Amino acid sequence: MRASLLGLSLLATPALAQAPAISVDTLRSVTQTLSSDAYEGRKPTTPAEDKTTAYIVAQFKAAGLKPGVDGGWFQKVPLVEITATNVSPLTITGGSAPLALAFRSDVVLKSYRVVPHIAIKDSDVVFVGYGINAPERGWNDYAGLDVHGKTVVILVNDPDWQSAARTGLFEGKAMTYYGRWTYKYEEAARQGAAAAIIVHDTEPAAYGWGVVQSSNTGPQLELDEAGDHMTESAAVGWMQLDKAKALFASAGKDFAALSEAAKHKGFRAVPLGVKASVSFDNTIRRQASKNVIGILPGKTAPGEYVLYSAHWDHLGHCDPVKGDGICNGALDNASGVAGLVALAQAQVKAGPARRSIVFLSVTAEEAGLLGSRYYAEHPVYPLSETVGGVNMDVLNVKGRTHDFEITGAGKSELEDLMKTLVEAEGRVVKPEPNPERGSYFRSDHFSFAKLGVPMFDGGAGEDLLVGGEAAGHAATLDYIANRYHKPQDEYDPKWDWSGAVEDLTLYYRLGRELADGDQWPNWYKTAEFRAIRDKSRAAAD
Structure with missing residues (x-):
């Protein structure tokens, strides 16, 4: 409904339908690798960190991204343990x-x-x-x-x-x-x-x-x-x-x-x-951790940035369950990093956009969004010139859904862009079914929101094409009760990645629309982050 305000061309939507395919092989292999016992649950500042971040760099390089931090891949994040x-x-x-x-x-x-x-x-x-x-x-x-x-x-x-x-x-x-x-x-x-x-x-x-x-x-x-x-x-x-x-x-x-x-x-x-x-x-113990940053430089507006983010860390060694003491974090958030890599592959395949596209894999989300908070407070690319973007934390492996949920709905004009794209897929946007869980404040997009940058967070709903809402809701409850932040959050070769591909295609299209356009989506006037965004953009202009 805000298309004219945002400078959108809804005619661009059919062209976006020709987006490069999201690689299921990438989703599987990256998730399985990062959540294997060899990575010991990816606890920051442990030996597993170097192994994890080196693997992500290798994936970014193979995808065709450029180093995102002064010729290197890492932003140091000073932490105290x-x-x-x-x-x-x-x-x-x-x-x-x-x-x-x-x-x-x-x-x-x-x-x-x-x-x-x-x-x-x-x-x-x-x-x-x-x-x-x-x-x-x-x-x-x-x-x-x-x-x-x-x-x-x-x-x-x-x-x-x-x-x-x-x-x-x-x-x-x-x-x-x-x-x-x-x-x-x-x-x-x-x-x-x-x-x-x-x-x-x-x-x-x-x-x-x-x-x-x-x-x-x-x-x-x-x-x-x-x-x-x-x-x-x-x-x-x-x-x-x-x-x-x-x-x-x-x-x-x-x-x-x-x-x-x-x-x-x-x-x-x-x-x-x-x-x-x-x-x-x-x-x-004082020790620096690392955010991993890659970039696809823009063609004509390289000093304006669209951002994709996903945290690479998890809990490491944790309380054993049936003898298993590694919290592998397969869905949370090896799957999100896999999505980040798959999106990098797709964006590179499509070629540079008008604006630069940044791929940010942050540390210490599980410790309180520390890596994203550090980036937001010490940005490699100015927040005033960051258009917005998408955060990914746990992908859908339950299968395709009729619906799509927006976390913390009612805050940002990015929602209007996404709603158009969702409806073009024949899906419907539904209210977040469990807003009492406070999911909007529990992942890395919140670090950027607090400093004014609109970041989209959302994903597949619970109305599965196979099984409907009952099956979808049961799967959500099962994950929370039996796997979330537990050793049982492990890779399963039987997962159905079709829903993740569907969601990642939406994330691709939203990012591409922002990167190829000249719009600056804002927060709604009633959102608590509007004032700081207005101030930031006014200073940039």
Whole structure:
């Protein structure tokens, strides 16, 4: 509907139908290779990193890309690795019954502070509801409260996450950034909390305790920045839901009643009258990781850039399941890197476009989008001259679908471009079925969005050509429950790549339309990223 505003020529769509074929052999071989045990789960700053990044460079070279960083392929990303050791139980005293929550099984804790030892002693515990301070929405869970030196207990997601609709103060069923664990830690730190602990509940978190455990224990990565993250809370983590209920019961409080109260405007934080103590050591290692960057230079506007991205990292060695202790990350995200390589092959085969096309495989997504965040904050190519692009994180191997879903729909004019392309395929665009999972804030496109660059994220829906919505939804739930961030995320030669090819063809066409055109898609006027994009483009002009 915004074709005229974007300078689109819808007549270009039939020509794009002649796009080079996406190579299924590439998708299979790259995914299988990167997710094999030989790559040890692709943990950044381990020996597996050099093997992984060298393989991606070889694939980029073979595809015909040029080195993307001053004649080389790598952007160094300074990281600090912090490993919590000798973690004491989290003890709760002062209530009707003392509690000792065991590390890993009951609670996970870590610190972003680059210090050798963390000790929290007799810290007052306060329930701060959803831990949100949103003045533009008239909401502040910290109102009238001083939590300096205290331990805050926080609910996951937004207050209205159980709403069936997508409207409301916090957009109803659709998670806002206020619902993400990253925001809750950030706000707790701004408020001065010594510790911030989120109550794990599988449904609003959108993943089980096993994911929390594997992602928050062992070596943890953060960007290595001045100040050693001393403005962060000393300890952050999660606790099991039943342990939170036990904590509240010991404090003489009703967890269910307070959780219900926290959903409503005007809620005020509740001191629990108990104290928390915990200590642990940090093993610290500073080491740079790498983003891998290739480029197909543009013909007539080489200083304007279209971007494809996919993270190469995964969790490395993790908690064993049936004797298997490698989190191979086949779908997450060896498949996305395979898509990146396949798109590079297709774009090179089509020849240079008007603008340059950049292929970015970033590090440390699993550690909190660190590689994409570093690129966005230290761009090789100016963000003001980056038109937009596509991020890929987990391809569809369930088969072709009738539908296509846009993650975080309602934010960017890229959606209008994609909708036209999807409909030209005879498919329909549907709303994201589970916006409460906050997927828009969980992958690398978000790093660019925060700094104004429109990046598209989406993919096949659940309405399979074979099996329909029931089969598609069952496959999604099975992946989340049984393979996501677990050793079972392994390559399967029986996967059906036809749906991935269909989606990647859309990504090719969107990228080519942007690269051959002169439009500058923006965020919708209601999007939270519009102002920074307008400022960036005004400066460039």
